[in-house]
Amino acid sequence: MNSDAHPLARIAPEPGVSKPDPILVLDSVLRAFGGLRAVDVNHLEIQRGTITSLIGPNGAGKTTLFNVLTGFDRPEAGKWELNGGPLVGIPSFRVARKGMVRTFQLTKSLARLTVLENVLVAAKDQVGETFFGALFGRWRHIEEANEERAMRELKRFGLEHMVDEYAGSLSGGQRKLLEMARALMVEPEVVMLDEPMAGVNPALTQSLLSHIMALRDDGKTVVFIEHDMDVVQEISDWVVVMSQGAVIAEGPPAHIASNPEVIDAYLGRDHGEVP
Amino acid sequence: MDLVKILIDAGRTAVGVPAAAYALSSIGLNLQFGYTGLLNFGHVASMLVGAYGMAITVDSGGPLWLGVIVGIVAALILGLILGVPTLRLRADYLAIVTIAAGEILRLTVRSSWAAPLTKGIFGIQQFADPFFDVNPIPVGLYGIGRFRFDERTMWVLLLGWGLVALATLFMWKLTRSPWGRAIRAIRDDEDAALSLGKNVFGYKLQSLMVGGAIGALAGMFLAIDQQNVNPDAYIPLLTFYAFTIVILGGPGTLFGPIIGSIIFWFLFEFLDGFMTAAVLEGWFGDVLDSTDIGPIRFALFGIGLMWLMIYRPQGLFGRREEMLIGEQ
Ligand SMILES: Nc1ncnc2c1ncn2[C@@H]1O[C@H](COP(=O)(O)OP(=O)(O)O)[C@@H](O)[C@H]1O
Ligand SMILES: [Mg+2]
Numbered sequence: 001m002n003s004d005a006h007p008l009a010r011i012a013p014e015p016g017v018s019k020p021d022p023i024l025v026l027d028s029v030l031r032a033f034g035g036l037r038a039v040d041v042n043h044l045e046i047q048r049g050t051i052t053s054l055i056g057p058n059g060a061g062k063t064t065l066f067n068v069l070t071g072f073d074r075p076e077a078g079k080w081e082l083n084g085g086p087l088v089g090i091p092s093f094r095v096a097r098k099g100m101v102r103t104f105q106l107t108k109s110l111a112r113l114t115v116l117e118n119v120l121v122a123a124k125d126q127v128g129e130t131f132f133g134a135l136f137g138r139w140r141h142i143e144e145a146n147e148e149r150a151m152r153e154l155k156r157f158g159l160e161h162m163v164d165e166y167a168g169s170l171s172g173g174q175r176k177l178l179e180m181a182r183a184l185m186v187e188p189e190v191v192m193l194d195e196p197m198a199g200v201n202p203a204l205t206q207s208l209l210s211h212i213m214a215l216r217d218d219g220k221t222v223v224f225i226e227h228d229m230d231v232v233q234e235i236s237d238w239v240v241v242m243s244q245g246a247v248i249a250e251g252p253p254a255h256i257a258s259n260p261e262v263i264d265a266y267l268g269r270d271h272g273e274v275p
Numbered sequence: 276m277d278l279v280k281i282l283i284d285a286g287r288t289a290v291g292v293p294a295a296a297y298a299l300s301s302i303g304l305n306l307q308f309g310y311t312g313l314l315n316f317g318h319v320a321s322m323l324v325g326a327y328g329m330a331i332t333v334d335s336g337g338p339l340w341l342g343v344i345v346g347i348v349a350a351l352i353l354g355l356i357l358g359v360p361t362l363r364l365r366a367d368y369l370a371i372v373t374i375a376a377g378e379i380l381r382l383t384v385r386s387s388w389a390a391p392l393t394k395g396i397f398g399i400q401q402f403a404d405p406f407f408d409v410n411p412i413p414v415g416l417y418g419i420g421r422f423r424f425d426e427r428t429m430w431v432l433l434l435g436w437g438l439v440a441l442a443t444l445f446m447w448k449l450t451r452s453p454w455g456r457a458i459r460a461i462r463d464d465e466d467a468a469l470s471l472g473k474n475v476f477g478y479k480l481q482s483l484m485v486g487g488a489i490g491a492l493a494g495m496f497l498a499i500d501q502q503n504v505n506p507d508a509y510i511p512l513l514t515f516y517a518f519t520i521v522i523l524g525g526p527g528t529l530f531g532p533i534i535g536s537i538i539f540w541f542l543f544e545f546l547d548g549f550m551t552a553a554v555l556e557g558w559f560g561d562v563l564d565s566t567d568i569g570p571i572r573f574a575l576f577g578i579g580l581m582w583l584m585i586y587r588p589q590g591l592f593g594r595r596e597e598m599l600i601g602e603q
Pocket of ligand 2: 062064
């Protein structure tokens with residue numbers, strides 16, 4: 001990409017820096033487990049329409065931060081906003097409806113639903129999903145439109161030949177793909193991916209990366225947790241580095257790779273990339 | 276031993292009143308447990324409030340149809356009361372609370388201070404006359420040989436299996452809808468359902484309430500047949516009959532509760548007849564007498580259920596692959 005034209009090109013690479021058009025803004029978010037400050041983030045902004053990678057050694061608090069932001073965990077303190085609207089205390093399912101959808105580090109497939117059902121269930125605004133709508137509503141035409149869209153998502157991830165299989169019979173990598181297809185069916189503005197490459201067949205990672213880049217080109221904001229620095233270098237517009245709960249660095253990928261604090265966080269304590 | 280007679284008696288029970296009642300009750304439990312994954316160990320409570328709601332209404336001078344509505348509403352309210360505090364918590368809380376609620380309700384309707392309404396340990400009788408008064412079936416015996424029912428039983432069976440058919444149609448509509456897909460998603464993984472924007476709590480509450488209302492219909496049906504409600508009938512064992520039936524037929528399948536109930540009551544009656552005859556003929560010498568039959572029958576059911584859970588967790592007719600993948 002042309003880095004000069006990029007909205008983040010002139011942003012100073014320092015923790016907590018302001019961005020021109022942030023979609024997600026965090027302030028003083030603290031989540032502690034006993035004495036352990038798993039997440040302790042002062043200020044962080046995520047730029048709209050970019051791919052932001054969240055990296056950091058194992059146990060840095062990346063997943064916990066995802067949990068807090070998406071309403072799956074309650075922090076001790078802090079506030080955060082999506083599109084300027086506060087998200088504090090909003091239950092997880094409402095966060096998803098507001099347009100921020102996450103996937104899980106340990107894939108959560110709906111094992112006894114078929115692949116197609118896994119994606120269909122994620123569709124919004126289906127009157128047949130309410131009790132009385134199911135009994136008396138006219139939901140079939142909505143279902144047909146959803147099915148068309150679900151098939152498009154499944155094709156995108158190369159799962160269209162397994163639509164009728166139970167999700168539980170897929171391989172680990174295929175489940176990751178299915179989880180992404182399912183998340184996209186919610187039509188989110190922000191997609192939060194927790195280690196989407198883990199366990200995916202190396203032959204597939206390249207196409208997975210291009211899918212993620214395609215999401216950005218569709219105007220979505222992607223936040224994703226990844227360990228592989230090569231991958232991060234390749235697709236991120238911006239990288240946020242966490243260590244021991246705090247954001248210790250952020251900046252463009254090239255800058256991060258040469259940042260001594262980051263190298264220290266990774267190599268000094270963890271001896272390289274730990275999966 | 277007259278094996279044919281034992282088999283015919285078992286067959287009569289398998290299509291008779293208990294089979295219809297428990298098919299209906301299990302349809303409600305199947306919605307909760309089989310489709311939504313809720314561990315409701317107090318299903319008997321909804322049968323109780325249904326039966327008592329109806330009996331008390333009629334006993335206080337209300338018409339029978341109003342009693343039926345009161346019974347259903349009572350079960351919906353019970354589901355609300357049990358569900359609201361527990362369904363946000365881990366799955367086991369619902370199990371604990373429901374099993375306790377069933378016992379509390381039974382002891383409450385039994386107690387002397389509730390007696391003005393519930394008639395305490397004596398229960399309420401003869402509230403279903405309006406139903407039997409309109410029996411259109413001519414007096415007589417219907418069937419062949421030993422396999423016969425009188426006109427009263429035929430009328431009750433028509434009601435019972437009619438309700439089972441209606442409830443199955445209702446479940447067919449419900450479980451094949453997006454609503455049904457959402458509750459199955461919740462059964463498979465709550466967090467995944469939440470992450471996709473599903474109001475998990477709301478769905479669970481609806482499932483608990485609607486399943487309870489179906490359970491209440493079963494309770495009312497049994498009460499109508501017996502023209503009697505009595506607190507000592509509503510013991511936790513009834514819930515476990517329903518669980519056995521749901522598991523036997525295959526949890527989360529449309530016809531599982533019906534097939535499960537028919538098989539359950541066939542085996543139940545067959546074992547009873549068979550062992551009674553065997554004891555009479557002295558097969559077991561002095562080791563067993565007729566008072567041992569009941570407990571042994573339960574032990575055999577327990578062993579059968581364990582066998583089923585180990586080798587056929589999907590029930591006798593469920594799809595095996597569906598259960599196996601659930602374990603990964
Ligand atoms: N539910 C929990 N209870 C106690 N400690 C937890 C819990 N969840 C996470 N932690 C701890 O918080 C820290 C951050 O974990 P996590 O967010 O999973 O890290 P990451 O995703 O960056 O590898 C770790 O030390 C982890 O052990
Ligand atoms: Mg993690």
